[in-house]
Amino acid sequence: MNTISAKLTQIKVNGENPRSITNDKLNKLVNSILVFPKMLSIRPIVVDDKMVALGGNMRLNALKIIVKMSPEELGTRLATIPDYLKKSAGERENIARHWEAWLKSPVVEIIKASELTEDERKQFIIKDNVSFGTWDYDALANGWDESSLGDWGMDVWQMQPTSFSQPVATAPTTYPSAPAASEVDGEVVFESALPAELQGVDLTPAELPKIQGDDQTAVERVIIVFPKDKEPIMAQMLGLGSIDKVVYKIEELIAE
Numbered sequence: 001m002n003t004i005s006a007k008l009t010q011i012k013v014n015g016e017n018p019r020s021i022t023n024d025k026l027n028k029l030v031n032s033i034l035v036f037p038k039m040l041s042i043r044p045i046v047v048d049d050k051m052v053a054l055g056g057n058m059r060l061n062a063l064k065i066i067v068k069m070s071p072e073e074l075g076t077r078l079a080t081i082p083d084y085l086k087k088s089a090g091e092r093e094n095i096a097r098h099w100e101a102w103l104k105s106p107v108v109e110i111i112k113a114s115e116l117t118e119d120e121r122k123q124f125i126i127k128d129n130v131s132f133g134t135w136d137y138d139a140l141a142n143g144w145d146e147s148s149l150g151d152w153g154m155d156v157w158q159m160q161p162t163s164f165s166q167p168v169a170t171a172p173t174t175y176p177s178a179p180a181a182s183e184v185d186g187e188v189v190f191e192s193a194l195p196a197e198l199q200g201v202d203l204t205p206a207e208l209p210k211i212q213g214d215d216q217t218a219v220e221r222v223i224i225v226f227p228k229d230k231e232p233i234m235a236q237m238l239g240l241g242s243i244d245k246v247v248y249k250i251e252e253l254i255a256e
Contacts, residue, residue: 003044008063008106010051017057019129028151030062034074035083037098044109046124054113054121055128066099067106074099082151 021029033039040063045056053060069077075096078084084092116124226234235243238253 003041003109003111005107006047006051006110008067008108011045011047011060011108011110012050012052013060013064014053014057014125017053017125019057021058021061026058026061026065029058030065031077031081031083031151033059033062034066034078034099035081035087035095037095037102041109044111046111046113046128048116048121049112049114054116054124060108063106063108067103069103071100071103074103083148 040059043056043059045060046054048054066074078092078096078099084095087095113121113124224234231243235241238248240248240253
């Protein structure tokens with residue numbers, strides 16, 4: 001299956017595509033494509049014999065928004081994108097020229113999946129959008145800029161769901177808030193959005209959030225804060241080869 005160029009007007013959005021996108025995410029995708037047009041060559045749109053998109057429907061929708069822009073609108077849009085503004089003057093000029101030329105002749109890289117059976121075609125539509133992996137949020141925090149990740153469409157720094165043996169309360173919990181700014185031992189401490197037990201506030205088990213309508217805590221918790229250089233010692237104390245998660249269940253630390 002070779003990559004070829006096709007006119008944007010030749011490619012049809014798949015009306016049966018079960019995946020959707022919010023307006024906010026679509027706008028972020030438009031911006032992402034505008035500042036990184038090479039992505040379209042690296043990730044061609046996959047079509048069937050009738051030029052209906054099997055993979056890349058969201059990119060196709062984004063291109064159909066870009067093609068309606070005038071050169072002036074395109075320049076204004078680019079000037080609002082942080083990733084574009086971070087580039088050198090020469091890089092910005094190359095991107096602007098690329099899109100000005102593209103607007104005169106809108107083409108897109110495609111791959112024709114002519115050899116797929118009907119069953120394989122249906123499988124591809126789903127499997128092309130399935131993600132089997134999980135993000136390493138520590139690696140993301142250390143290697144990428146949070147605001148850039150958000151601009152690229154990632155939902156960053158949200159707590160991931162954890163399975164517990166008891167149901168977790170769904171009602172919002174109110175935690176004591178720190179002052180906007182205060183001085184402690186000569187250092188300025190700013191307000192934090194973290195819950196109290198993650199702010200260094202000493203809580204007893206009785207003060208942990210309760211299950212709605214009950215007088216039990218969802219899970220008894222102990223939070224240990226340690227500097228990075230003490231990780232090997234902490235791992236040894238917990239009986240672990242290394243500490244690679246934020247949350248451990250007691251079953252993982254105590255042998256049956």
